[in-house]
Amino acid sequence: xxxxxxxxxxxxxxxxRVQLEARIISAAxxxxxxxxxxxxxxxxxxxxxxxxxxxxxxYFPNKETLYRRVLRKTLDMWLEKMAFxxxxxxxxxxxxxxxxxxxxxxxxxxxxxxxxxxxxxxxGAPVLKDYLISHLKPQFEKDVALVRQWTxxxxxxDVSPEHLFFTIWAATQTYADFATQIQLLxxxxxxQKKDFEDAALFLTDMVLHGIVANSP
Amino acid sequence: xxxxxxxxxxxxxxxxRVQLEARIISAAxxxxxxxxxxxxxxxxxxxxxxxxxxxxxxYFPNKETLYRRVLRKTLDMWLEKMAFxxxxxxxxxxxxxxxxxxxxxxxxxxxxxxxxxxxxxxxGAPVLKDYLISHLKPQFEKDVALVRQWTxxxxxxDVSPEHLFFTIWAATQTYADFATQIQLLxxxxxxQKKDFEDAALFLTDMVLHGIVANSP
DNA sequence: TTGTGTTTTTACCAAATGGTAAAACTTTTC
DNA sequence: GAAAAGTTTTACCATTTGGTAAAAACACAA
Numbered sequence: 280x281x282x283x284x285x286x287x288x289x290x291x292x293x294x295x296r297v298q299l300e301a302r303i304i305s306a307a308x309x310x311x312x313x314x315x316x317x318x319x320x321x322x323x324x325x326x327x328x329x330x331x332x333x334x335x336x337x338y339f340p341n342k343e344t345l346y347r348r349v350l351r352k353t354l355d356m357w358l359e360k361m362a363f364x365x366x367x368x369x370x371x372x373x374x375x376x377x378x379x380x381x382x383x384x385x386x387x388x389x390x391x392x393x394x395x396x397x398x399x400x401x402x403g404a405p406v407l408k409d410y411l412i413s414h415l416k417p418q419f420e421k422d423v424a425l426v427r428q429w430t431x432x433x434x435x436x437d438v439s440p441e442h443l444f445f446t447i448w449a450a451t452q453t454y455a456d457f458a459t460q461i462q463l464l465x466x467x468x469x470x471q472k473k474d475f476e477d478a479a480l481f482l483t484d485m486v487l488h489g490i491v492a493n494s495p
Numbered sequence: 496x497x498x499x500x501x502x503x504x505x506x507x508x509x510x511x512r513v514q515l516e517a518r519i520i521s522a523a524x525x526x527x528x529x530x531x532x533x534x535x536x537x538x539x540x541x542x543x544x545x546x547x548x549x550x551x552x553x554y555f556p557n558k559e560t561l562y563r564r565v566l567r568k569t570l571d572m573w574l575e576k577m578a579f580x581x582x583x584x585x586x587x588x589x590x591x592x593x594x595x596x597x598x599x600x601x602x603x604x605x606x607x608x609x610x611x612x613x614x615x616x617x618x619g620a621p622v623l624k625d626y627l628i629s630h631l632k633p634q635f636e637k638d639v640a641l642v643r644q645w646t647x648x649x650x651x652x653d654v655s656p657e658h659l660f661f662t663i664w665a666a667t668q669t670y671a672d673f674a675t676q677i678q679l680l681x682x683x684x685x686x687q688k689k690d691f692e693d694a695a696l697f698l699t700d701m702v703l704h705g706i707v708a709n710s711p
Numbered sequence: 712t713t714g715t716g717t718t719t720t721t722a723c724c725a726a727a728t729g730g731t732a733a734a735a736c737t738t739t740t741c
Numbered sequence: 742g743a744a745a746a747g748t749t750t751t752a753c754c755a756t757t758t759g760g761t762a763a764a765a766a767c768a769c770a771a
Contacts, residue, residue: 438700723761
C-alpha cells in the first residue's frame with residue numbers, strides 16, 4: 280500500500296491491452312525502421328513505450344514475434360492500396376496515375392513501415408520470402424499481364440512491364456527510405472506533403488509520357 | 496637503406512598487409528550490407544576473413560573505423576562514375592543515357608556497397624551526413640542547373656530536375672538493394688548481366704521518352 | 712472479503728559483443 | 742644471429758542482450 284508508483288511511467292489509466300499493443304507495435308516499427316531487426320534492442324522499444332522490457336515481453340513473448348507483427352501491419356496496409364487491377368473500365372493512364380499516387384501516399388503516411396520493409400529486403404527477406412512468393416508474385420504477374428494487354432491494344436508503347444513496376448516501386452519508396460538524402464538535397468528539414476505532391480506530378484508525368492503510345 | 500630507428504611507430508606498407516586489409520574490407524562490406532552497422536558483429540567479419548577477432552582488431556582498432564573505411568571505399572567508387580556534367584559537347588540524351596547505364600553498372604558490380612549505403616541512409620546517415628552536404632549536394636546542384644538549362648534550351652520538357660535525379664537514383668539502386676525481391680519476381684536465382692541490360696534499356700527508353708521534348 | 716485471472720515488477724542468467732593487455736610467435740634489418 | 746618491428750594468439754573483461762522464473766500488485770466478480 281505504501282509502495283507508491285513513482286510516476287516514472289505514466290500509464291494510460293484505461294489503456295486496454297489492444298491499445299497498448301498498438302502503441303508497442305508503433306514504437307517497434309519506428310525502432311526497426313531505424314536500425315533493422317538485429318540492430319534493435321527490446322529494451323529500446325520498451326523505453327519508447329514507457330514500460331519495462333519484461334513487461335514488453337509479457338505482451339510479445341519474443342523479438343521475432345513482435346517483428347513479424349510489425350511487418351504484417353505494414354503489409355496489410357500495402358495490400359489494401361497496392362492493388363493495380365481494380366476497375367475494368369478505368370483507362371490505363373488513370374490506373375497508372377492512381378497507382379503512383381497511392382504508393383506515394385503510403386510512403387508519406389507510413390515511412391517507417393516502408394523502411395522496415397527495406398531493411399528486410401536488403402537482408403534477403405528471411406522472414407518475408409514466403410509472403411512475397413505467395414502474395415506479391417501472383418499480384419505482380421496479374422498486373423504485368425494487364426500492362427502487356429495495354430501494349431497489345433496499342434495504348435502503351437512496347438516497354439518491359441516488369442521493369443516498369445520495379446521503377447515505380449523504387450521511385451515511390453525512395454521518398455520514405457531515403458528521405459534523409461532527399462531532405463538534405465532539397466534543403467528541407469522534413470519532407471512536406473507538397474514535396475510528395477511534386478514527386479507525384481513529376482513521376483506520373485514522366486512515366487506517362489515515357490510509356491503511353493502517341494503521347495504528345 | 497635508410498631504416499631509421501626513431502622510436503615512433505614506423506610501419507611500412509607491406510604488400511600482404513594491404514592485401515589482408517582489402518580482404519577484410521571486402522568481407523566487412525558484405526556483412527554490413529546484410530545486417531547494417533549495429534547488426535554486424537566484428538567476430539562475424541573476422542570469421543569470414545578467416546582470422547581471429549583480436550587479429551581483426553589489430554588491423555582495424557574498432558568497428559566504426561572499419562565501417563567508415565567500407566563506406567569510403569564505395570563512395571570513392573561512386574564519385575568516380577557518378578559525375579554527370581563531363582563533356583560539354585555531349586548531347587543531353589547522351590549524357591543521361593550514359594548516366595543511367597553508369598549507375599546501373601555500379602549496382603551490378605558493387606551491390607554490397609550500395610546496400611551499405613542504403614542502410615546508412617535509412618538510418619538517417621549518421622556517419623555520411625557531412626559527406627552528403629559537402630560533396631553530394633554541390634554536385635547535385637550543378638547537375639540540376641544543367642538539366643534546367645536543357646529545359647530552357649527546349650531540349651527537355653519542363654520537368655523537375657530534382658525529382659528526375661531522385662527517380663533515376665532510386666530506379667538504378669533498386670537492382671542492388673532489393674535484388675532479392677526482383678529475383679523472386681523474375682523467377683531467377685540471381686540477377687544476370689542481361690537483367691541489368693534490360694533494366695538499362697527500359698529505363699533509358701522511358702526516361703528519355705518521358706522528358707525529351709518532341710520525342711516521337 | 713476473498714478468490715481468480717491479469718498485469719507489472721523484481722531478480723537473475725547465459726550468451727554475445729566490443730574491446731584491452733600482454734604474451735608468444737614471425738619476419739625484417741643490421 | 743640478435744634486436745627490432747610486425748603479427749597472431751591467449752586470456753580476460755565490462756556491458757548489452759534476449760529471455761526465464763516468480764513474486765508482487767492490481768482488477769474485479771461472487
